[in-house]
Amino acid sequence: xxxxxxxxxSGLRIKSVYTKDDIDKNVTEEDIGLPGKYxxxxxxxxxxxxxxxxxxxQYAGFGTPExxxxxxxxxxxxxxxxxxxxxxxxxxxGLDSDDNRAIGExxxxxxxxxxxxxxxxxxxxxxxxxxxxxxxxxxxxxVLIAMYLALAQKNGYDISKLRGTAQNDILKEFIGRGTWIxxxxxxxxxxxxxxxxxxxxxxxxxxLSVCGYHIRESGxxxxxxMAYAFCIAKAYIDETLKRGITIDEFASRLSFNFDxxxxxFEQIAKFRGGRRxxxxxxxxxxxxxxxxxxxxxxxxxxxxxxxxxxxxxxxxIRSAYYxxxxxxxxxxxxxxCSYDEAYTIPTEKAAEISLRTMxxxxxxxxxxxxxxPLGGSYYIETMSAEMENAIIKEMAxxxxxxxxIKAIAAGKIQEAISKQAYKREKDIQDGRTLKVGLNCFRKxxxxxxVQFHPYNEEAAQMxxxxxxxxxxxxxxxxxxESLSKIIQDARADINLMPAVIDAVKAYATVGEITDAxxxxxxxxxxxxxx
Amino acid sequence: MEKKxxxxxxxxxxxxxxxxxxxxxxxxxVDAGFEVVYTxxxxxxxxxxxxxxxxxxxVIGLSILSGTHLILCEQMKNEMSKRSLSIPWIVGxxxxxxxxxxxxxxxxxxxxxxxTSIETVINYFKSLxx
Numbered sequence: 001x002x003x004x005x006x007x008x009x010s011g012l013r014i015k016s017v018y019t020k021d022d023i024d025k026n027v028t029e030e031d032i033g034l035p036g037k038y039x040x041x042x043x044x045x046x047x048x049x050x051x052x053x054x055x056x057x058q059y060a061g062f063g064t065p066e067x068x069x070x071x072x073x074x075x076x077x078x079x080x081x082x083x084x085x086x087x088x089x090x091x092x093x094g095l096d097s098d099d100n101r102a103i104g105e106x107x108x109x110x111x112x113x114x115x116x117x118x119x120x121x122x123x124x125x126x127x128x129x130x131x132x133x134x135x136x137x138x139x140x141x142x143v144l145i146a147m148y149l150a151l152a153q154k155n156g157y158d159i160s161k162l163r164g165t166a167q168n169d170i171l172k173e174f175i176g177r178g179t180w181i182x183x184x185x186x187x188x189x190x191x192x193x194x195x196x197x198x199x200x201x202x203x204x205x206x207x208l209s210v211c212g213y214h215i216r217e218s219g220x221x222x223x224x225x226m227a228y229a230f231c232i233a234k235a236y237i238d239e240t241l242k243r244g245i246t247i248d249e250f251a252s253r254l255s256f257n258f259d260x261x262x263x264x265f266e267q268i269a270k271f272r273g274g275r276r277x278x279x280x281x282x283x284x285x286x287x288x289x290x291x292x293x294x295x296x297x298x299x300x301x302x303x304x305x306x307x308x309x310x311x312x313x314x315x316x317i318r319s320a321y322y323x324x325x326x327x328x329x330x331x332x333x334x335x336x337c338s339y340d341e342a343y344t345i346p347t348e349k350a351a352e353i354s355l356r357t358m359x360x361x362x363x364x365x366x367x368x369x370x371x372x373p374l375g376g377s378y379y380i381e382t383m384s385a386e387m388e389n390a391i392i393k394e395m396a397x398x399x400x401x402x403x404x405i406k407a408i409a410a411g412k413i414q415e416a417i418s419k420q421a422y423k424r425e426k427d428i429q430d431g432r433t434l435k436v437g438l439n440c441f442r443k444x445x446x447x448x449x450v451q452f453h454p455y456n457e458e459a460a461q462m463x464x465x466x467x468x469x470x471x472x473x474x475x476x477x478x479x480x481e482s483l484s485k486i487i488q489d490a491r492a493d494i495n496l497m498p499a500v501i502d503a504v505k506a507y508a509t510v511g512e513i514t515d516a517x518x519x520x521x522x523x524x525x526x527x528x529x530x
Numbered sequence: 531m532e533k534k535x536x537x538x539x540x541x542x543x544x545x546x547x548x549x550x551x552x553x554x555x556x557x558x559x560v561d562a563g564f565e566v567v568y569t570x571x572x573x574x575x576x577x578x579x580x581x582x583x584x585x586x587x588x589v590i591g592l593s594i595l596s597g598t599h600l601i602l603c604e605q606m607k608n609e610m611s612k613r614s615l616s617i618p619w620i621v622g623x624x625x626x627x628x629x630x631x632x633x634x635x636x637x638x639x640x641x642x643x644x645x646t647s648i649e650t651v652i653n654y655f656k657s658l659x660x
Contacts, residue, residue, distance in 0.1 A: 089545035089596060093572070101574070104601035105545050178547020178571045218550050309645040343624055343644045421550050422557040429648055452626065455597060528570040530553040 008266045010223040018378035027385040035371045039279040042372035043330040044295040049368040055333040061086030061111035063459040065121035068111040084134040086110030092179040094140040094514030097463045107459035134165040139181035141168035146500040165206040172211045176218030184409040186521040197497035199250040209255045216259035219421025226274040227394035231404040247286045251293035260322040261306025271329035273388035300326040302336035311437035315339035345453040411527035474507040483516045490520035539587040541569040541578035552593035575605040590619040607637040
């Protein structure tokens with residue numbers, strides 16, 4: 001018994017000493033199991049990093065597609081093994097670069113995309129089979145996924161073998177991130193359209209990455225992060241099953257995006273317990289037959305929520321610990337927030353440090369020597385089991401409020417998380433939660449030598465010129481026809497993917513396609529609360 | 531007689547979807563005895579000022595995290611001037627230290643850089659009450 005009560009952020013109590021007795025009381029040998037064997041506690045593959053290391057996939061993108069392409073080539077040259085594209089806010093919210101509401105935002109927080117021509121630029125000379133691409137897009141995901149598929153087809157890739165990911169998790173946007181466009185139910189319908197289309201036509205593509213990350217960043221504790229993500233994933237699965245698609249036809253392409261900051265051991269226990277629980281849900285509840293349907297395929301990323309503006313070099317150390325957590329948790333893909341990311345787009349130098357952090361872990365620390373090094377640990381196995389139980393309880397709690405989609409539409413989840421974010425911030429500002437450099441070991445007269453990534457004022461101008469050029473050169477009649485087809489299909493309540501793909505091939509813009517869908521589906525009206 | 535609470539409008543102008551900070555601040559301001567109205571995401575400057583007038587607020591706070599604070603505050607200055615309104619307005623969010631002076635020159639009554647404590651913001655509002 002600890003003299004002082006030690007509690008994890010999730011509320012679980014921690015003892016001073018753990019022994020074999022604790023494992024024996026809490027978890028069976030079967031549940032610990034072997035890597036690559038159900039319930040996959042120790043890893044979804046039998047050999048994990050001993051066969052293939054985790055993918056390094058830093059989030060990147062800004063300015064014009066030309067500028068983003070340059071940053072991609074820099075990252076690839078420096079050892080990044082997968083791409084994760086950041087889009088600007090107009091693109092994310094379905095607006096073109098020449099929209100009034102886009103002023104000042106074109107190319108600011110990510111790359112500007114208006115038409116297929118922009119994808120052609122940014123992915124030039126990149127072999128999509130060697131370097132897989134993840135698109136961090138949600139509200140307008142159907143358009144950007146269509147663009148990606150159209151580009152691949154145009155460049156002669158075999159779509160039946162094409163890999164890649166889109167985030168496309170609209171439900172979490174309503175909780176925290178905010179790039180929603182259409183009403184909640186219509187937004188979910190579009191996600192299922194992409195799952196259905198890909199299950200049939202692009203079976204190796206992952207059209208959905210369910211995010212616990214943003215929910216945690218918004219104030220949820222680690223147990224809630226997993227519970228809400230699993231409830232949301234189940235909601236998408238249930239909607240997909242309603243269309244007559246079987247679980248094994250699409251579940252193996254689901255992926256997850258989780259957050260890492262805070263207590264080192266708590267995150268590892270969350271991932272191992274969570275991975276086991278997800279496997280059980282897919283096999284026992286959904287009766288999947290394939291092993292791969294039960295895999296918790298994830299990117300576990302060093303989160304921004306743990307970083308500070310004060311003494312930013314400390315964030316390099318934090319991110320190194322987060323990388324270790326991620327690897328010890330058996331992630332498939334890893335990314336870190338760069339040390340300046342609390343307040344700017346990463347400079348090249350900051351991005352490079354993040355890459356080196358992960359490379360040092362891979363090549364110097366022996367992380368690939370054996371699978372699940374912490375397997376069998378008295379502490380970790382006990383707490384993985386306790387986290388699993390806590391997640392089950394939290395999911396049951398969500399279920400008492402009915403459907404999670406309705407709970408999100410009514411603002412209930414958001415309200416609960418917002419109160420917790422307030423508590424978390426007060427704990428930091430009142431010094432109950434220690435943050436080195438912020439509320440302890442602080443330097444009042446801090447001389448900060450962090451560079452800022454400069455916003456390219458000309459990027460907007462260049463993007464507008466390009467957009468005008470594309471519009472003048474495309475077949476306007478074809479564009480109009482394709483947009484009419486989208487409206488027609490939306491009214492008929494059928495899958496919009498084929499119509500959207502045809503529209504992007506005709507060089508219809510993100511804004512034009514979004515407006516066509518809006519005409520039938522309407523726009524989301526946010527429930528205002530805090 | 532009970533003293534009337536200072537009424538604060540917190541707004542999210544532009545496309546930025548980060549609302550954790552503004553909501554944390556809203557909770558803190560309510561706890562500190564203020565009345566708070568929140569606009570929700572993706573409002574234009576005009577919509578925010580409309581709401582301020584409708585709700586008869588004493589001060590307007592803009593929360594901006596995407597880096598567009600200079601542009602949006604110029605728009606704010608113009609909108610307030612166009613309508614001849616003298617409600618004080620402030621800005622916070624992801625503001626570089628170097629931009630706080632520029633924002634005050636544009637017309638913000640206060641500009642809170644990244645990392646400002648809740649206490650500092652509360653003290654600012656308390657100073658307005660007097």
